[in-house]
Amino acid sequence: MGKPLVGIVMGSDSDLPVMKDAADILEDLGIAWEMVISSAHRAPEKTAGYAKDAAGRGLKAIIAGAGGAAHLPGVIASFTALPVIGVPIRSGALDGVDALYAIVQMPAGIPVATVSINGAKNAGILAAQIIGAGDHSVRSRIEKYKDSLAAGVEEKDARLRTLGAEKYLGS
Numbered sequence: 139m140g141k142p143l144v145g146i147v148m149g150s151d152s153d154l155p156v157m158k159d160a161a162d163i164l165e166d167l168g169i170a171w172e173m174v175i176s177s178a179h180r181a182p183e184k185t186a187g188y189a190k191d192a193a194g195r196g197l198k199a200i201i202a203g204a205g206g207a208a209h210l211p212g213v214i215a216s217f218t219a220l221p222v223i224g225v226p227i228r229s230g231a232l233d234g235v236d237a238l239y240a241i242v243q244m245p246a247g248i249p250v251a252t253v254s255i256n257g258a259k260n261a262g263i264l265a266a267q268i269i270g271a272g273d274h275s276v277r278s279r280i281e282k283y284k285d286s287l288a289a290g291v292e293e294k295d296a297r298l299r300t301l302g303a304e305k306y307l308g309s
């Protein structure tokens with residue numbers, strides 16, 4: 139699919155089942171991506187190097203997912219001028235709220251666009267929308283995707299009207 143435009147970074151392989159959703163939707167939208175495991179705490183130098191090199195290698199956005207004390211997206215954002223989208227991963231005792239707060243509460247000057255807990259699919263769509271702002275063909279693929287969402291709602295609505303609630307739920 140050509141040179142990756144989106145970097146998908148995660149703190150551990152245990153984040154992969156969630157972060158794969160970002161890759162899948164980017165694939166559907168025809169945008170090339172790369173995946174990396176790095177860690178703000180366990181591999182800080184690797185993380186810094188990846189973030190510093192990302193723009194020069196042609197990436198347009200970075201999606202970073204981490205759980206717990208989730209500093210990965212913020213640390214990446216501190217080393218690059220690319221837009222960074224953070225995915226709080228549900229893990230451990232606090233069910234992802236720890237990661238959500240860690241990612242969303244960035245200090246002024248270093249933004250991270252934070253999606254919902256385990257919201258890697260939306261992170262992929264948002265990365266595509268960032269690229270689509272300057273690329274008509276990507277933007278039109280996103281418009282088609284949104285049309286398909288609206289069509290899905292229409293289909294369900296028509297089915298509900300035809301069947302009624304009882305039969306809809308039983309079908």
Ligand code: RP5
Nearest residue numbers: 149150152204205206227229
């Ligand atoms: C974070 O700690 C990772 O992003 C992961 O969500 C969490 C647990 O990591 P593992 O102990 O599974 O490697 O840094």
